[in-house]
Amino acid sequence: MLWLSSPAAAVELREIEVRRGTDGLVEAPLTVSNASPEVLSCTAELAHWYSKDMGTIAPGARSTFALWFDPESGTFSLLNAGEDNMPVEKLWCGFAGRAYETRAAFSLARAAARERSVDCAPSGDHARLECE
Numbered sequence: 001m002l003w004l005s006s007p008a009a010a011v012e013l014r015e016i017e018v019r020r021g022t023d024g025l026v027e028a029p030l031t032v033s034n035a036s037p038e039v040l041s042c043t044a045e046l047a048h049w050y051s052k053d054m055g056t057i058a059p060g061a062r063s064t065f066a067l068w069f070d071p072e073s074g075t076f077s078l079l080n081a082g083e084d085n086m087p088v089e090k091l092w093c094g095f096a097g098r099a100y101e102t103r104a105a106f107s108l109a110r111a112a113a114r115e116r117s118v119d120c121a122p123s124g125d126h127a128r129l130e131c132e
Contacts, residue, residue: 037059040093093131
């Protein structure tokens with residue numbers, strides 16, 4: 001049986017309010033140091049279907065990710081060029097070329113809502129990246 005959809009059953013589009021700027025947010029930068037002999041590739045997952053390439057970190061180098069924390073909602077965010085708050089679901093780094101398979105994820109819990117630094121190195125068997 002074929003059902004026809006009426007216009008009334010169509011998806012309703014609604015305007016979404018996007019938070020902008022840093023008012024009410026706490027700066028929570030994360031610095032990642034690469035103590036590995038391999039290049040690291042880092043990614044922020046912003047939604048189930050969208051991620052942001054955070055760049056690479058050469059061996060012996062470090063990179064700082066500018067995260068912001070909303071104490072009311074418990075959400076960590078990145079800001080885009082328009083200062084739109086882009087909520088981060090996950091943030092991780094792994095060995096370039098196989099980053100997802102070797103990834104180490106960073107805590108985005110309330111306790112992590114401060115400036116912090118982590119050192120990343122290969123696991124004992126070099127199968128994964130470990131960060132602490």
